[in-house]
Amino acid sequence: MIITRSPLRISLGGGGTDLPSYYRKHEGFLIAAAIDKYVYITLHDTFQKEIIIKYSNTERVQRLDEIQHPIIKEALKLLNIHSENFELASLADIPAGTGLGSSSSFTCALLKALHTYNKSFVKPDDLAEEACHIEMDLLHEPIGKQDQYISAFGGINCFTFCKNDQVKTKELNISKDTLYNLEDHLLLFFTGYSRSASNVLKEQDDKSKKNDTSMIDNLHFVKELGYKSKTAFEHGDLEEFAHIMNVHWEHKKQRSNAMSNDRINTWYDIGMKNGALGGKLIGAGGGGFLMFYAEDNKKLRKTMAREGLQEVRFRFDFDGSKVVTIS
Incomplete structure (x- = not known):
């Protein structure tokens, strides 16, 4: 075995x-x-x-x-x-x-x-x-x-x-203190939607192959956000990382109409008003998990529970x- x-x-x-x-x-x-x-x-x-x-x-x-x-x-x-x-x-x-x-x-x-x-x-x-x-x-x-x-x-x-x-x-x-803080303040909530990553990514892939200017510019910008996130982690600035996540999510949604929907957008806005400093949808988009960096974990957990979203608690592997x- x-x-x-x-x-x-x-x-x-x-x-x-x-x-x-x-x-x-x-x-x-x-x-x-x-x-x-x-x-x-x-x-x-x-x-x-x-x-x-x-x-x-x-x-x-x-x-x-x-x-x-x-x-x-x-x-x-x-x-x-x-x-x-x-x-x-x-x-x-x-x-x-x-x-x-x-x-x-x-x-x-x-x-x-x-x-x-x-x-x-x-x-x-x-x-x-x-x-x-x-x-x-x-x-x-x-x-x-x-x-x-x-x-x-x-x-x-x-x-x-x-x-x-x-x-x-x-x-x-990343320092141990920053790592532990990141682990404690990142929260995952299941939206209830499942989807095929291939279906969502195909639009991005097709446009990139055709050198679509808006798609390439979007990915250039997101790559720069990746470098900025790296700097924020190295400096222990998790609030800056949370801000970058918000900017990333706004640009990610521009890649495809299938990236989000009204329910997900509403939950995101509710989370940002109830303890979260930043967040985004994990993966290719269209469903799955909302990830937030929370300033007030308890408030965000209670709010998302009232919305019917199940939290999945995790540690890093x-x-x-x-x-x-x-x-």
Whole structure:
């Protein structure tokens, strides 16, 4: 029995500049943090010649080429897994489609399990690149690279996405006091809306490929906000970070009409009037989680609870993708 896990993530600045349609021309930059909410993969051999795969659906097949789940199918091919008597299952702390990078966390946890099955060691950057290759090159999803990298590495990292497709990873220079304050004052509330990141990101991707001036200028500005967030963290100025989040959210909404809706905008405004200094919608947009930096945690929690929004409390994860157990 092999059990692996990979963390979900939140973006702290520069989100959206990790798509190839942008960074291959202009270079991208963002800050992301892994949180202690996970996707788990279990993998073990069975005695009969049968492949059992459990996720939101259950597959029972006799041959590898009969597997329907696209990521699992490509991962098995990539790592040259030929066994046809195993059971693989996935579990997650948070539902898919909520903006926390669950699809890429799934891919990283899956690859980590398969490498362990093959008795091969994989470095975080290689794991992330394998996940990117499956999702972006093989399955042609119009997504970026931040989810795979932060899930593989864990922690709070600055990522530079180079024009030649290389990714430079550097740990954010943040003091312990600032880190603990950030952890205590960031709050996540589920909007109740789930969506496909690919659908929301496709508009951004298409416009970037066409060199749409408004989209490129928007992403240039958001990248600069990422650098400003880095400076705010390094100086321990979390109020400035909260202000930057507000500016980021206003520009993020301009990328697509599907980025937000009236309910989300109303909740955001209510949060800002009831204890929050800054906030934004996490992920590609269209649903998922509202994240606030709160000056008054208690007031914001009570207000959001009255609005019917469920809070998900979290801490940062510094392990990244890891093997939980082998037996």
